[in-house]
Amino acid sequence: GQNIDQPTEMTATEGAIVQINCTYQTSGFNGLFWYQQHAGEAPTFLSYNVLDGLEEKGRFSSFLSRSKGYSYLLLKELQMKDSASYLCAVRDSNYQLIWGAGTKLIIKP
């Protein structure tokens, strides 16, 4: 079956750096997405990786290794507003998105 694994919850300190990991086993691979979801709100797009390597976008970076079925989202200079759930999703061979359960990130002052 298809599976996306990410930690349920993580805690980090304001101003610090945090890495949220995502491992996947899917039937085919056509890209990996990271979304941010604040409590009670809709998910919003953060990043997209289809080739191996690091994609940097401001304070957020996303890394992909297709051979390892692995990605991470790196958040730098954490701010209180970064407290949210971070969802990893993989597009499979049928171009359908398979979603992880999300990682709830708690930022402490």
Place this chain on the structure above:
Amino acid sequence: TAGITQAPTSQILAAGRSMTLRCTQDMRHNAMYWYRQDLGLGLRLIHYSNTAGTTGKGEVPDGYSVSRANTDDFPLTLASAVPSQTSVYFCASSDTSTGELFFGEGSRLTVL
């Protein structure tokens, strides 16, 4: 920009009653989706539509139906609601060039 509009925002429904969740987009995206989100689980696809006039079943389609009469609208109907359909429902559309999903604000449904 409106993007995707869902209605209602929240609803309490008696078991056995029918309900239609409305979804309208103004981005002219061909593909649209309905997901449900439950605590501890990832977003689960209920139904999707790749283009107006076509629909397909997702991971959890039972008890739900959809229609896609035009590009903008993609309503989700629960014919006879059951308590296990208590959830937050998200409608989304995708940009076919990037695959990025754009989500509505969600509809919180409680079936008693």
